[in-house]
Amino acid sequence: MRIGIQIPSFTYPGDQSQIAPTFAQVARDADQAGIASLWVMDHFFQIRGVGAPEEPMLEGYTALAYAAALTERITLGTMVTGAVYRHPGVLVKTVTTLDVLSGGRAWFGVGAAWNADESAGLGIPFPPVAERFERLEETLRIAHQMFAGDESPIVGRHYQLERPLNSPPPVSRPHPRILVGGGGEKKTLRLVARYADGCNLFDTPELPHKLEVLREHCAREGRAYGDIEKTALTILTPESTADQLEDTVGRLGEAGVDHVIFSCRQPYEPSTVPLLAGLVAKAA
Known part of the structure; x- marks a missing residue:
């Protein structure tokens, strides 16, 4: 069993000047404790259920790059990027850069996106849900091709890339681990079975059923269920x-x-990382 930490909030004691040192200390402590993964949300406004939209929210990949420079072993990812937030060619380049600079520790966490308010606020196109899933699938196809170093033109329904060059290539082999977030049974879990190395589900009573649905999708896709890392x-x-x-x-x-990932809204609390370190030691 692997143990991870997600940091969904950057509202820390003190003023704004404390965000960087507090986040840095959490990342270093988690790395030294042997925690397997560190995740941030890929949102631009704070989300409902965690805080008010006006609360501090760091851009995800910049935050992960900062954490990469401060750590040595812990893997790093967004949980998860909305596929419509960035052009997929730029997104794959961003994840590849994180992988290169971290020495092969990047995850590519991605989903169909849901937060219409932040998209409207920042002028990000937010198509209907069916189109968002089409764009997610195209993004996953583009990621596989670019991670593999295939520069052949890509002509999709929503994206056209004349030369999807990705140099330098990722350090991870065969590519940065692709994680699709979400538990939708008809579309999301089918995309996991077809394209991903991992899935992420919420810890709810429906989780065992969702995993059975994923197993069924894997059988239809000819994919080994055991090849997919199941995270919660x-x-x-x-x-x-x-x-x-x-x-x-x-x-x-x-x-x-x-792989159990603990979302910690107060990661600066002195007990947080030691509690997770204790789980790591017992799971070893």
């Missing part, structure tokens, strides 16, 4: 105890999860 996002609060977290990891492991 759950919550760590300042009130969480070691026993509670151990129970969560055990329950998710029994359900078939390979």
Whole structure:
């Protein structure tokens, strides 16, 4: 079982000047504790359920690049990028750059996007849901081709790339791990089976059923279910105890999860990283 940490909030004690040192300390501590992965959201406004839109939110890939320079082993990814936020050629180049500069530690976390408010606020096109999934699938195809170094022209319904050059290539082999986030049974999990190296699901009672649906999609796609890293996002609060977290990891492991990622809204709390480090030690 692998243990990860997601940082969804940059509202830290003190003023804005404390964001960088606090985030840096969390990243270094997580790396030194042997935590497997560090994730940030790829949003531009804070999301509902975490805070008000006006709360501090860092751009995801810039934050990960900063973390890459401060760490040595921990893997790094967005959970997850909305495929419509950036042109896919630029997005693949961005993920490749993170992979090169981190020495092969990048994840490519991607999904269909859902936050219409931030897209409207920043002028990002936000097509209807069916088109967003079409664009997600094209993005996944483009990523596979560019990661493989194939410069052949790409002519899709939504994207046309005359020469998808990607130099330098990724360090990761065969490519940075592709993770598709979301539990949609007809589209999202089918895309996981067809294109991804990992999936991400929420820790809900429906999770075992979602994994069975993924298994069925893998069978239809001729894909080995075991080749896909099953990750689950759950919550760590300042009130969480070691026993509670151990129970969560055990329950998710029994359900078939390979990688438990704890979303920590107060990652600066002194107990946060030591609690996760304890889980790492028990899972070793």
